[in-house]
Amino acid sequence: MSTITLALRSALFAVGFWVSLLIYLPILPVVQFLPMHQRFLILRGWNWMAVHWLRLTCGVRWTVEGTVPxxxxxxxxxxQSTWETLFLPLVVRGPVFVLKRELLRVPVFGWGLALARPIAIDRAAGRDALKQILSQGRERIAEGRWVVIFPEGTRTAPGRIEKFKPGGAMLATQNGARVVPIAHNAGCAWPRKGFIKRxxxxxxxxxxxxETEGRGASEVNAEVEAWVRAQLATMPCPDQGA
Incomplete structure (x- = not known):
């Protein structure tokens, strides 16, 4: 497929993506007054539209292995990508994302994020940011929700993975909470800072x-990182030649 064709299909996706956000705009003021489980169902509908519009326009499909209990x-x-942030609410009921505070300022998109009660941190705050994750994360876990953490701290290119920061493992071990690791190669289809979707x-x-009961954060963090690295080694990007 030529670069021009890929660019045109990606542009069509972008137009539909932002139009769908504008369609949701008048709904958001009402959604904030609904119980959380109803909020999730409505907000999740937009995620469903986004990933299926990407499938129709750009041919980005997916296969899911395993389940989140x-x-x-x-x-x-x-x-690796924006894709996994769109897709996770479709396989996890009411996930709580740990994200950078600036995302909440993005028009429409950020307003929808705020309604899902994420843990929005200032990444430059250092230890204060970690304290916020541990404090608010404890509350969300007590509500029976899954807290989603990207321990690399930023999107990375396929074939590369940054050392995992221990915040997620610390949150889990301090609360005796379960950890579910996830690995994916979404960056091969939707690269970070990339416009073209393949x-x-x-x-x-x-x-x-x-299970983390009675275990240390460093031990759990190392186990999760080792598992993710091993899975990514089996997920090379397919041939993406024109």
Missing amino acids: EGGGVIIANH PMTITFRIGPVI
Whole structure:
């Protein structure tokens, strides 16, 4: 497929993406008054539209291996793309994303994020940001929700993975919460800082539950990182030649 064709299909996706956000705009003031489970169902509808519009316009499909159990805990996943942030609410009921505060200022998109009660941190705050994750994360886990953490701290290119920061493992071990690791190669289809989306089937692999009761954060963090690295080694980007 030529670069021009890929660019045109990606432009069509972008137009539909932002139009769908504008369609949701008049709904958001009403959604804020609904119970949380109803909010999630409505907001999740937009996520569903976004990833299926991407499938129709750009040929980006996916396969899911494994399941996230009911209840709450901590999900630790690698971060390559915007795609996984759109897709996770479709496989996890009411996820709580740990994200940078600036995202809440994005018109419409950020307003919808705020309605899901994420943990919005100032990444430059250092230890204060970690305290916020641990404090608010404890509350969300007690509500039976899954807290989603991208321990690399930023999106990375396929084939590369940054050392995992221990915040997610600390949150889990301090609360005796379960950890579910996730690995995927979404960056091959939707690269970070990239406009062009490439047709392929993303592998979204959900790992086994890791119990943390009586374990240290460094031990759990190392286990999760080792699992994610091992899975990514089996997920090379497919041939994307024109």
